[in-house]
Amino acid sequence: MNEIKIFSPATVANVSCGFDVLGFCLDTIGDEMVIRKTNEKGIKITKIVGADLPFETGKNVASVSALALYNDAKPDCGFEIEIYKNIKPGSGIGSSSASAAGSVFAINHLLGNPYNATQLTGFAMKGEAVASGCEHADNIAPALFGGFTLVKSTSPLQVLQLPTPKDLYVTIIHPQIEVKTSEARAILPQDIPLQNAITQWSNVGSLVHALHTNDYNLISLSLNDVVVEPYRSQLIPHFDLVKTEVLKAGALGAGISGSGPSIFALSKSKTTAETVAKAMTQVFTNTTIAFNTYVSKINTQGMKIIS
């Protein structure tokens, strides 16, 4: 096999309480990438459609992560990468991570799958660091493993795949302003009050338990972030109103998707998720801010091979 075309999914990182450790994978939103072997050695980005992104190997997250794998595998060929962007950079649904994870997934496949998903996560983190200034894996892991993931540790890297309750749906609204992850990280305090830490880790523990036990009520009670959301929500227009309205519409809970500006809400059925989408839409209609809304099942597979 000399060429592969893949669907590289969008992801929601943090899931309210799990800053930098929790994430889940989306089904209907994602980029496409084509990667092919070349006789010329090295990694080259040859085409980018849908976004204005750097072609330089050291600046595009797709090539930085690909190079990390390439330098380890030392294959006797090179690779060229085409990126078809559907996920807007700076949207908070893992645009950079879709590219970083997609390139290593595809090259691994073309090499006969010598690396497992944890090793691929490690390579992709090198790319993610170029975008956000930090090797966080909470978008990359769900893109590569599928479903919900918990990054137990980044050094050594340990990723846990969590169960996905089968009726869980997500609604996303993406107000079209750009929030750079690096900037949304820079506004966070380095220290947090002990009482907030206690609330936060109790929510992470109960959310993980709720996923294991299909306990939708406990999912609802756990979707609460007292550490990051109070700071970042100020970067997102109408955040508080969206949250109030989606809870009224029946969502289990809502929060900032990744570093924003996208907002996610989890619901127990597709019908409720669609009602939630209408409630989100209502808030942004009649404002000057353009937006997109999406309803998606949780994608338990992760990357998909198109051809």
Ligand SMILES: Nc1ncnc2c1ncn2[C@@H]1O[C@H](COP(=O)(O)OP(=O)(O)O)[C@@H](O)[C@H]1O
């Ligand atoms: N292949 C790529 N896809 C998306 N963003 C990229 C890529 N390569 C480099 N970048 C840079 O990464 C930044 C976007 O990443 P980030 O701020 O983390 O947004 P997101 O939350 O959407 O992932 C932008 O500065 C963009 O130029």
Ligand SMILES: N[C@@H](CCOP(=O)(O)O)C(=O)O
């Ligand atoms: N944990 C990171 C996640 C960033 O997600 P993105 O989709 O905005 O890139 C953070 O919150 O900074």
